[in-house]
Amino acid sequence: MRVRRKNYMKKAEIVGYNRANLGRTASQELRGQGMVPCVLYGGTEQVSFYVPQYLFRPLLFTPDVYEVTINIEGKIYTGILQDSQYHPTTDSIIHADFLEITPEKVIKVAVPVKLHGPSEGQKKGGKLVQKMQKIRVQGPAKNIPDYINVDIKDLDLGKSVKVSAIESIDGVIILESASNPVAFISIPRALRG
DSSP states (O other), X not given: OOEEEOOBXXXXXXXXXXXXXXXXXXXXHHHHTTEEEEEEESSSSOEEEEEEGGGGHHHHSSSOXXXXXXXXXXXXXXXXXXXXXXXXXXXXXXXXXXXXXXXXXXXXXXXXXXXXXOOHHHHTTOEEEEOOSEEEEEEEGGGOBSOEEEEOTTOOTTOEEEGGGSOOBTTBEEOSOTTSEEEEEEOOGGGOO
């Protein structure tokens, strides 16, 4: 089973503004104006800021991990979106946490898995089941891949590809159990027996 990795993290940029007032009332006022209260942590200082909601579109509705250049009133930071909270009924983002990173800083992040096929088992009528959409990794930000590409062409009926099949990535540790299946080919009822 050949497994390979792609380029490093994708890049995005957002422009934000320092928050003068903190607290629930100030946050609700910002949300009413189409802004998202945010926090940047992990650096020398914690920074509270806000960003127009529409700037989050490329970051939220994708499985990809982005290295985000955050411009807060001319001061530039680099971070990754660590956590986001959503309104329970509208699903709009209401808060975001960013972890400040440097190229050498060791971070933990979940990287998307892309399967490359079709497999032998699919050609015989089997169904591909992807068990892991993302794989958690740890390493310097500069070494984190954009995604992990898993070649499943040789995967036959009833067979699986496990985390252990993923080739090592320079300076990056895979945090998932080696025995976890990434994907398998299920055997349809018509072919069993």
